[in-house]
């Protein structure tokens with residue numbers, strides 16, 4: 001295939017753009033509609049990434065385009081400052097959409113700002129309301145919450161924090177209950193042991209911990225916690241006046257088959273952080289909580305120039321209204337069932353080499369070699385083969401491939417994508433040991 005247009009574009013980016021943004025799969029997007037992408041050679045791909053989980057209701061959804069057009073026609077292209085109907089209408093419907101546990105929302109632009117905000121709110125609550133001695137936060141190893149400093153300090157990747165210099169002594173970690181180590185039966189005991197370990201090291205939860213943050217599922221492997229673990233965590237937090245925050249950046253807005261991923265655990269968090277799928281491709285994120293918590297920052301203590309601007313609010317509102325339609329829920333349920341059923345068949349056929357994790361419309365295939373060790377090179381071969389055959393998946397850089405098609409993907413594209421996946425797995429795994 002002639003990929004000179006792609007190479008030329010990449011050359012320009014290499015020259016002028018920070019390297020940290022590079023390393024994506026070599027597709028030079030020309031347009032994207034629904035669940036398909038067309039590149040500059042007019043080659044089509046089925047998108048099992050939803051543009052990294054943002055286009056949950058499909059690329060260039062006409063409801064979103066109309067909502068953006070409405071803002072363009074209104075000549076209201078500015079910031080959050082001063083009232084406008086887009087912001088007023090959106091914030092009310094967003095809070096209603098999030099459910100009766102919640103009363104208020106704060107809007108920002110990126111996911112990392114949302115988790116930074118949650119950090120601030122948990123600490124303000126701990127110090128001002130719960131009268132804690134220290135503003136401690138408990139997080140989980142291997143979980144991800146964003147790349148800015150506070151968010152990254154709460155992320156569980158100790159080796160990547162060398163640049164921070166001063167490590168926050170009030171952020172603590174406990175282990176993630178990986179499903180191959182911790183079953184439903186031992187989820188509660190596993191959690192209790194983690195707590196005991198920290199107590200043995202001198203941590204006094206009642207006085208020193210304000211909040212616990214959880215990524216609803218661990219990203220790279222679409223790994224969910226045992227329900228018993230989260231329920232034990234929830235009981236422990238309530239007993240010690242500790243807030244629970246779920247980072248729903250990927251999990252929210254029906255990605256896991258439920259409106260929010262935390263619903264799988266049957267607990268009620270105090271705070272949720274949302275983003276990605278909430279606005280179908282525009283820069284919007286948020287924190288949703290109670291009045292008591294969200295009104296802790298005084299005027300001027302929490303705002304951001306481009307947050308809640310009319311354009312993103314209009315796109316956010318159109319997303320919610322689309323998701324509230326019965327026809328959307330019907331197609332979501334059908335897609336979730338078919339997606340998981342077909343992935344189970346693939347897992348069964350290659351059970352010696354792959355494991356499939358996930359719920360709803362998020363899934364990860366973890367690839368091992370015959371000795372049961374993580375097999376990154378075969379995973380990468382698989383990603384390349386899928387791309388050559390017209391299926392775009394998320395390359396994690398690890399031994400996993402992530403799959404997250406648009407939630408409203410048409411059955412024929414879902415089926416075709418899964419067929420490509422099945423064939424590639426067959427070809428590549430049969431050729432590697």
Ligand SMILES: Cc1ncc(COP(=O)(O)O)c(C=O)c1O
Nearest residue numbers: 110111112144145146247249250
């Ligand atoms: C769970 C989670 N939290 C936070 C973030 C950060 O969001 P953003 O990239 O919009 O800052 C991400 C992004 O991938 C995420 O998956």
